[in-house]
Amino acid sequence: MIISDVLSLDRVSVFPSMYKADMLDKMILQLSKTREVQDYHALKEGVFHREALMSTGIGMGIAVPHVRLLSVKSPVMAAAVCKGPVLGYESLDGQEVRLVFMIAAGKGQHAEHLRLLSSITRRLRDQTLREALTNTFDTKKFYHMLMTGEVT
Amino acid sequence: MNSVLFILGFGILGGLVGGVLFKKLHIPQVIGYIVIGLAVGATGFNLIKIEDIQALEPFNLFALGIIGFLVGGELKLDSFRDYGGQFAAILLGEGLAAFVLVGLPVGLIVYFVCHNIPVAFATGIVFGAIASATDPASTISVLWEYRSLGVLTTSLTAIVALDDALAMTLYGVGTGVAQILTSGHGSILGGLAKVSMELLGAVALGALMGVILVGVLRYVLEPERCLAFALGLILLVISLAVTIHADVILAAMTLGFVLTNVTPRKSEELFKVMRGFSIPIYVLFFVLVGARINLAGMPWWLWAIVGVYVLGRSFGKMFGAYVGAKMTGSPDVVCRYLGTGLFAQGGVAIGLSIMASHHLSGIQLTETMALGDAIICGVATTTFIVQLIGPPMVKWAITKADEAGRDITKEDIIAGWTAKDAMKEDVDTISEHELLGSIINRFSEKDNLFYLVANQAGQMVGGLSLETLKSVLIDQESWRWLVASDVMCSLDHRVTEQSPLHAVLETMDQYRLERMPVVKTDGSDVPVGLIDMADLKHRVDREILRRRRSDHV
Numbered sequence: 001m002i003i004s005d006v007l008s009l010d011r012v013s014v015f016p017s018m019y020k021a022d023m024l025d026k027m028i029l030q031l032s033k034t035r036e037v038q039d040y041h042a043l044k045e046g047v048f049h050r051e052a053l054m055s056t057g058i059g060m061g062i063a064v065p066h067v068r069l070l071s072v073k074s075p076v077m078a079a080a081v082c083k084g085p086v087l088g089y090e091s092l093d094g095q096e097v098r099l100v101f102m103i104a105a106g107k108g109q110h111a112e113h114l115r116l117l118s119s120i121t122r123r124l125r126d127q128t129l130r131e132a133l134t135n136t137f138d139t140k141k142f143y144h145m146l147m148t149g150e151v152t
Numbered sequence: 153m154n155s156v157l158f159i160l161g162f163g164i165l166g167g168l169v170g171g172v173l174f175k176k177l178h179i180p181q182v183i184g185y186i187v188i189g190l191a192v193g194a195t196g197f198n199l200i201k202i203e204d205i206q207a208l209e210p211f212n213l214f215a216l217g218i219i220g221f222l223v224g225g226e227l228k229l230d231s232f233r234d235y236g237g238q239f240a241a242i243l244l245g246e247g248l249a250a251f252v253l254v255g256l257p258v259g260l261i262v263y264f265v266c267h268n269i270p271v272a273f274a275t276g277i278v279f280g281a282i283a284s285a286t287d288p289a290s291t292i293s294v295l296w297e298y299r300s301l302g303v304l305t306t307s308l309t310a311i312v313a314l315d316d317a318l319a320m321t322l323y324g325v326g327t328g329v330a331q332i333l334t335s336g337h338g339s340i341l342g343g344l345a346k347v348s349m350e351l352l353g354a355v356a357l358g359a360l361m362g363v364i365l366v367g368v369l370r371y372v373l374e375p376e377r378c379l380a381f382a383l384g385l386i387l388l389v390i391s392l393a394v395t396i397h398a399d400v401i402l403a404a405m406t407l408g409f410v411l412t413n414v415t416p417r418k419s420e421e422l423f424k425v426m427r428g429f430s431i432p433i434y435v436l437f438f439v440l441v442g443a444r445i446n447l448a449g450m451p452w453w454l455w456a457i458v459g460v461y462v463l464g465r466s467f468g469k470m471f472g473a474y475v476g477a478k479m480t481g482s483p484d485v486v487c488r489y490l491g492t493g494l495f496a497q498g499g500v501a502i503g504l505s506i507m508a509s510h511h512l513s514g515i516q517l518t519e520t521m522a523l524g525d526a527i528i529c530g531v532a533t534t535t536f537i538v539q540l541i542g543p544p545m546v547k548w549a550i551t552k553a554d555e556a557g558r559d560i561t562k563e564d565i566i567a568g569w570t571a572k573d574a575m576k577e578d579v580d581t582i583s584e585h586e587l588l589g590s591i592i593n594r595f596s597e598k599d600n601l602f603y604l605v606a607n608q609a610g611q612m613v614g615g616l617s618l619e620t621l622k623s624v625l626i627d628q629e630s631w632r633w634l635v636a637s638d639v640m641c642s643l644d645h646r647v648t649e650q651s652p653l654h655a656v657l658e659t660m661d662q663y664r665l666e667r668m669p670v671v672k673t674d675g676s677d678v679p680v681g682l683i684d685m686a687d688l689k690h691r692v693d694r695e696i697l698r699r700r701r702s703d704h705v
Contacts, residue, residue, distance in 0.1 A: 050637060050638075053584060053585035053635055053637055054585050054587075054633070054635050056633070058632075058633040059633075066638065068638075092632060092633060107642050108642070110620060110639075110641055111623050113638075114623045114624050114634075114638070114639065115623060117630065117634070117638075118623075118624065118627045118630060121627075121629065121630065122627070125629075
């Protein structure tokens with residue numbers, strides 16, 4: 001499974017600086033409108049439960065809130081770039097979080113879920129791309145760069 | 153009403169009911185079958201008449217063939233290699249002692265009745281020869297019923313299987329001598345030669361059919377189809393054995409013996425299916441043995457013959473087996489208990505008595521009773537009595553030898569266990585927020601291949617095996633930020649401690665689960681153990697070994 005299979009342009013957002021909970025709420029709402037997600041409340045509970053276990057701010061300004069749920073039919077993703085820091089989003093290296101990729105997968109889609117997490121983090125290890133994405137507030141351009149891995 | 157079909161149906165159902173009732177009384181079921189036969193036969197309500205039983209003679213032969221085949225399947229060459237000399241000595245000891253200790257007193261009684269020395273001598277020889285036979289069917293049936301395993305069981309199986317041949321030899325010589333004594337013509341050597349030909353013919357016939365069945369098993373894989381082939385061949389063996397006057401049981405036994413020793417693995421399934429198929433045949437066979445007996449119409453001296461036969465034979469079997477076993481340095485349990493396991497008599501004794509009555513027809517013992525009738529009636533009655541004594545004595549012997557209940561299979565263990573008996577209690581649990589890096593360290597430092605994942609309240613939320621971690625092992629970067637909750641597998645099924653293990657395994661098989669958490673009560677999420685297929689296999693194997701292990705062997 002590749003990123004283009006789970007992320008469409010309409011689920012890429014540009015947000016102003018805001019609190020973590022508000023941002024997660026907005027992205028959860030966005031995902032819950034897809035055919036893949038069948039239960040908004042379950043998604044919200046799942047995402048916040050996972051954040052309670054440990055912050056998904058993995059460092060380098062990136063956060064990947066993710067969850068596996070019975071009410072999700074197949075993996076789906078939403079992406080957001082924040083014009084300022086996401087307030088209250090703790091990260092492993094202490095850097096402020098600017099890029100957020102929320103992933104929801106089905107309960108049994110264990111391998112797909114992990115592969116998707118791995119492919120997104122692998123792509124964002126490229127510092128040039130990461131910086132370009134952080135500074136791009138045009139959703140089309142963001143989407144294109146994320147899909148191709150090329151900075152334009 | 154079709155009387156043969158009535159007998160078949162009534163005999164099987166009635167016999168089964170009798171078997172169940174006797175089992176409840178802790179008496180071997182075979183006695184239940186015979187008692188039911190007695191109740192419905194000539195002694196009791198006469199529902200099954202002697203002419204009906206005669207009409208069922210082909211069935212009796214079929215039953216003897218099946219029994220012979222299954223007994224042959226119990227005889228492994230390895231046992232003969234290990235105990236061959238020992239078996240031969242015991243066989244001769246118990247057979248000859250029974251022959252002498254029955255033949256002499258019976259001859260004396262008959263002499264007092266008819267004052268004819270040749271007739272008394274002939275009768276003694278025939279009764280003595282028949283006394284040496286032991287019934288493999290009921291003896292083996294008790295060994296199976298009580299799941300016996302050990303050196304005494306092996307010895308019993310071999311002796312009861314082989315002493316038919318000894319009985320046939322003694323009988324052949326005996327009737328040869330008896331015919332010469334009573335009619336004044338014929339020769340002992342001729343009698344011996346005839347019997348030898350019959351025994352060799354039976355072995356050759358069984359071996360030939362055995363080779364054919366081995367060939368069939370190579371190409372036919374389904375056990376049910378193999379059963380059909382085996383039944384066809386057994387019927388052929390029986391009919392050919394009858395045609396050439398060979399011993400039916402010995403021929404069928406050779407067939408089973410060849411099969412189990414040439415293709416032990418492939419034939420195992422066939423013997424299992426055949427054992428299931430043989431149950432109604434066994435039942436009906438013994439019901440007919442009971443129905444054949446008429447206890448009311450016997451003179452006093454025949455009762456006396458019955459008395460000395462039972463006593464002399466029992467003592468002869470015990471004494472002869474003890475001497476034979478002692479002489480060959482057999483284990484203590486064999487010396488002590490083997491003889492008491494050899495009391496039962498059945499089809500072979502009755503068959504020999506019928507043959508003897510044909511061979512010795514026309515000799516009157518008294519005005520009202522011919523020698524042939526005395527033999528049939530006497531042997532039928534002694535058969536009934538020793539069938540009553542024999543199976544409980546087999547049970548007693550294997551119980552004293554501590555061999556009962558040791559032939560345990562995987563299925564027996566599973567049937568008797570609950571989830572609690574089968575679970576691992578020391579299941580390591582990790583918290584759902586434990587980092588992947590730390591989890592991987594656990595796997596590398598400990599032998600555990602699986603962990604339960606629990607939340608802060610101690611409730612399990614999933615499971616983690618090396619298999620589930622496979623996809624993240626390469627991406628070491630993710631070890632810093634993935635937690636147990638991200639990589640665990642859900643555990644949608646759980647069972648309580650009291651769940652029967654067979655039901656648990658059915659569920660695991662249905663959902664292809666390798667592991668199943670065990671909880672205290674329904675609805676609980678707190679694990680008390682884990683059923684792990686790999687671990688369970690070891691547990692069951694250990695339990696089988698534990699139950700089979702005997703200090704006496």
